[in-house]
Structure formats: C-alpha cells, structure tokens
Amino acid sequence: MEKNKKVTDYDMQQLIGQVLRFGVLTSGIVAIIGGIWYLFQSGSGVPDYRVFNGEPAGYTSLTGIIKGLKEGSAKEIIQLGVVILIATPILRIVFSLFSFILEKDKLYVVISSIVLLIILFSMFAGLKV
Template sequence: MLRTGVFLAAIVVLAGGVLYVAQSHGPRNDYTHFHGEPQALRSPSGIAHRAWALDARGLIQLGLLILIATPVARVGMCVAGFWFEKDHLYVIVSAIVLAILLYSLFFDH
C-alpha cells in the first residue's frame, strides 16, 4: 500500500510538473520575495477542483496530498486488520497512532 501510494503521488506530481513547464511561457518568476499559494489551493476541495480542471499547480498539490494521505491510510488499514484479527492491544496502539496523525493534520497549532 505504501509503495503504491508513493508511486501514485510521484506520477501525479510529475504530470503536474510537466504540465507546469508546458503552460509557463511568460517571464521567469521572481523568487526574491515569498508568495504563498492562492486561497484556492489551500483546501482539499479547492485542490481537487483545480486538479480536475488540469491546472498544473492543482495537480502538484494533489500529488502532495496523496503522499501525505498514504501513511495515514496505512495506519487506518492496520487498525481494521488488527480489529478483524481480534488483536486488541495492537488495535489500541494503532488507533492512538492514527489519532495523533489526524490531530496533527486537522488542528492548527
């Protein structure tokens, strides 16, 4: 699962990078000042909308979301697998790890 998730994320980021290079025909970007991502690329729904429209930056952000979601999904699968095996200790440990991961993703510090 981890290998597949990382491979899928790499393919999506690569496609977004190729599309970004193909779409950028203007002057070179000025990197002396930091400019954050636009508001549309700061939420998962905005990223999905821009990626569906084949926006290069949206595809790159989608690939990064897939990369972040891969280990979280793996821990979730571990919880389910240990639950079906009735291994209660590992269910509890995996659930704690999953809760920590989700807390760190969804709550701003």
C-alpha cells in the same frame, strides 16, 4: 471439500506493502504529470524573485486543490500528488488497524486507533475551508 481461507498476518503485511508501494508510485506519477503540465503552462516565464508572493489560498485546502484540478491547473495536480503521498502512510495505519482487529490483538488495536486519531485530529483541527 470446503476451504476455510483465513487471512494471515503475512497476507496483511503483503497487502500493506502493496498499498505503500502503490501510494508512493501513484503520487510520484501524479506529481510528474503535474510538473510536465506546469512546464507547458508556464515554463517559458521568468520568475521575479525580487518580490515575495505567498501561495494563494487554493493551496492550503483540499477544496482549493479540487477546484484547481477542475480548472486544469498544473500546480494543483502537483499538490494532489503531495496529498496522495501524505495519505499513503495514513492508509497504512488504517490497514494495520483492520489487521489487528482481525487478529483480535486489543493492545495494538488501541495503539493504532490512538495514532490514527492523533493524525486525523492534527490534520483536521486547523482545517481551512
């Protein structure tokens, strides 16, 4: 007896929900670990609020964050948590797009593709390396 296992809309909704939960949970855990590590690295220092110092270039690019992670910098660990949090809804759009492709729903494939392209373009159009 052969079972034809077809992915249903409910299955895709459950998968997308799991992706969202996992992404938010992961980003929170990474940010908390970075925050605890930050307290160990520089928790005893008193900040000087009389002078404004902007963030270094390492926080404005993904390559800077990765470089900081290799050095064990707590600020970059926190930034990684933020990047994971930002990537979570983008993954949701990707999974929705695949769901609509499997359902052969052309209208929503087009809409999801446009939304994904707009998000990706807005992210990478002003990319700093």
